[in-house]
Amino acid sequence: MITVNPIPAFTDNYIWAISDEDESYFAIVDPGIAKPVIDFLEERNGVLAAILITHHHFDHVDGIDALLEHYPETPVYGSDTEHIPQCSTCLVQDDVVVIPEIDTSFKVMLVPGHTAGDIAFYGEGKLFCGDTLFTCGCGRVFEGTMAELYHSLMRLSKLPPETLVYCAHEYTLDNIGFALWVEPDNLNLLQRQALTHELIDSNMPSVPSPLKLELETNPFLRCNLPNVIEAAEKTAKKSLTSGVEVFQVLRTWKDTQYD
Ligand code: ZN
Numbered sequence: 502m503i504t505v506n507p508i509p510a511f512t513d514n515y516i517w518a519i520s521d522e523d524e525s526y527f528a529i530v531d532p533g534i535a536k537p538v539i540d541f542l543e544e545r546n547g548v549l550a551a552i553l554i555t556h557h558h559f560d561h562v563d564g565i566d567a568l569l570e571h572y573p574e575t576p577v578y579g580s581d582t583e584h585i586p587q588c589s590t591c592l593v594q595d596d597v598v599v600i601p602e603i604d605t606s607f608k609v610m611l612v613p614g615h616t617a618g619d620i621a622f623y624g625e626g627k628l629f630c631g632d633t634l635f636t637c638g639c640g641r642v643f644e645g646t647m648a649e650l651y652h653s654l655m656r657l658s659k660l661p662p663e664t665l666v667y668c669a670h671e672y673t674l675d676n677i678g679f680a681l682w683v684e685p686d687n688l689n690l691l692q693r694q695a696l697t698h699e700l701i702d703s704n705m706p707s708v709p710s711p712l713k714l715e716l717e718t719n720p721f722l723r724c725n726l727p728n729v730i731e732a733a734e735k736t737a738k739k740s741l742t743s744g745v746e747v748f749q750v751l752r753t754w755k756d757t758q759y760d
């Protein structure tokens with residue numbers, strides 16, 4: 502069994518530290534900055550076994566060089582199409598990343614949309630998905646297309662419902678605000694808002710969350726439900742015929758009016 506710890510970074514990033522149970526070896530996901538990672542490892546006398554990268558944005562990669570200086574020859578795993586120069590292994594869909602020191606492995610899922618070549622790592626019931634699927638939201642479409650991100654999210658949504666979603670930012674409360682614009686009467690969502698307030702007020706991360714809760718509350722995974730379609734149609738002032746059209750309206754609505 503792996504253990505996962507958050508290393509908070511910048512204003513709202515989580516760098517995830519994956520380890521064996523006795524916390525001797527660590528794999529680090531998306532080190533946008535090195536200092537908090539080095540501090541975290543040194544506090545625990547931990548050894549850096551691997552660096553995993555979901556996509557090329559600075560808040561996910563800018564700590565790689567300093568980490569490699571500090572821990573030379575650490576393997577770096579990233580997407581084949583993200584042009585991350587420090588990658589020692591470039592990954593494609595269905596590749597498996599084996600981390601023997603932690604006695605675990607992760608399956609690679611190609612999830613384009615936020616960027617052109619985003620990947621997610623899935624293993625031991627845990628999903629490390631960077632900025633693709635967020636708790637109660639999803640990433641913005643920067644390089645891919647709306648349809649690509651929609652289909653990436655649909656693929657993630659078919660993982661087992663007990664899967665824990667480890668995204669890279671603490672956005673839950675803000676995302677719930679928009680989700681309530683879409684579904685003001687969703688009782689699961691109102692309950693999630695109250696619970697998330699409690700967590701944030703006591704300085705606790707609201708990530709990870711079970712995929713089941715995302716399916717119940719995340720509007721971007723609910724584009725085929727009648728009340729979500731209705732809300733999107735009201736906003737678009739036209740009828741919408743597919744999940745991807747609904748998704749596009751929701752994403753644009755959030756980008757232009759909520760954020
Ligand atoms: Zn990003």
Ligand code: FE
Binds near residue numbers: 558560561632669670
């Ligand atoms: Fe990010």
